[in-house]
Structure formats: C-alpha cells, structure tokens
C-alpha cells in the first residue's frame with residue numbers, strides 16, 4: 001500500500017511522516033491554507049531520504065507558471081490538480097519528474113496513463129477539502145492497477161475506503177490535521193499504521 005501525506009509545511013511533520021513510513025510527502029505550491037513557497041519546499045525536502053518521493057502539488061496554475069514553480073524546488077514528482085490537457089502534461093514531460101494526474105472521481109477518463117502521467121490520483125471534486133465521496137463506485141470503473149485514492153480519508157475511515165475502492169495507494173491532507181492546515185504528528189503516525197494494516 002502506497003501512502004502519501006500531503007500539505008506538509010514544517011520540519012517536524014515531515015520527519016514524522018518519514019519516520020512512520022510514508023512513501024511520499026507533498027508540498028502545496030499554489031493557493032491553499034497549506035501553501036509553501038518553492039524555497040520552503042526545497043528546504044523541507046532536503047531532509048527527506050531518497051526512498052521517499054517528494055511531490056510538488058499544484059492546482060489551477062497555467063502550465064508556464066507550473067514550470068516556473070517546480071523548476072528550482074528540487075522535488076521529484078509533480079501532482080497536477082485541475083483542468084490540465086494532454087498537451088499540458090506533454091509540456092512538463094521534459095522536467096524529468098514523476099507525473100501525477102489528480103482528477104475528480106466524476107471525470108470521464110480514469111485510465112492510468114491516458115494523459116501521459118505515471119500515477120493517477122482519484123480525488124473528491126474539491127481537493128484538500130476533507131470531503132469524502134462514494135469510494136466503492138471506483139471498483140466498477142476500474143482505473144487499472146496502482147491508482148491512488150484521495151479525498152476525505154481519516155484514521156478511522158481509511159481501511160474501509162481501501163477495501164471498498166480497491167485502491168493501491170492513499171493520499172491524505174485534512175485527515176491528519178488537528179485544525180485546518182495544522183498537521184498532527186500523532187494523526188500522521190496513526191493514519192500510516194491504519195493504511196498499512198488495511199493493505
């Protein structure tokens with residue numbers, strides 16, 4: 001089970017995620033209560049060991065701005081949320097990053113790789129909102145092997161969500177916070193343990 005902890009902004013919570021066994025950690029570079037600057041993301045990612053994927057999370061920025069945001073921040077993956085086209089994905093392919101297409105569960109095309117991405121993340125309609133959706137519906141639509149489930153996952157719901165959806169990975173932001181935008185080291189540890197136990 002692949003586990004990503006998203007929206008990190010402090011050295012302590014990055015360390016908690018890494019120590020608890022996260023496979024990936026995400027830094028939000030566009031407007032959000034969890035937004036960090038590219039320089040801050042670079043600083044935080046410098047302490048992350050190479051076996052943990054560092055992910056730049058971007059929503060809604062035009063693709064030229066995306067290129068500027070990620071070019072110098074030293075992260076290894078780019079997660080794009082929003083109305084990005086196949087051409088947009090092609091326009092960042094030369095950056096050498098693992099590309100994550102983040103899309104709503106209501107989107108028409110849920111095949112992994114349809115836009116040239118390496119990983120597909122299926123989310124709620126409003127990313128980072130903590131809102132859950134009908135995870136079981138994805139079993140019938142079958143995005144393929146290895147897709148990542150996101151949107152409204154919490155310590156006490158993640159196991160059921162994994163079983164109902166058949167996802168091979170999970171991504172969480174709101175569900176490991178003690179208040180909006182404030183990550184909890186204890187919840188990060190508990191979430192990773194619960195996801196690992198389920199998958």
Ligand SMILES: O=C(O)c1ccccc1N[C@@H]1O[C@H](COP(=O)(O)O)[C@@H](O)[C@H]1O
Nearest residue numbers: 006032127128129130150151152173174
């Ligand atoms: O976390 C954010 O603030 C965020 C902002 C903009 C785009 C994506 C964001 N996070 C992603 O949202 C989902 C999970 O959200 P939640 O657990 O429901 O809060 C996940 O893909 C995060 O990477």
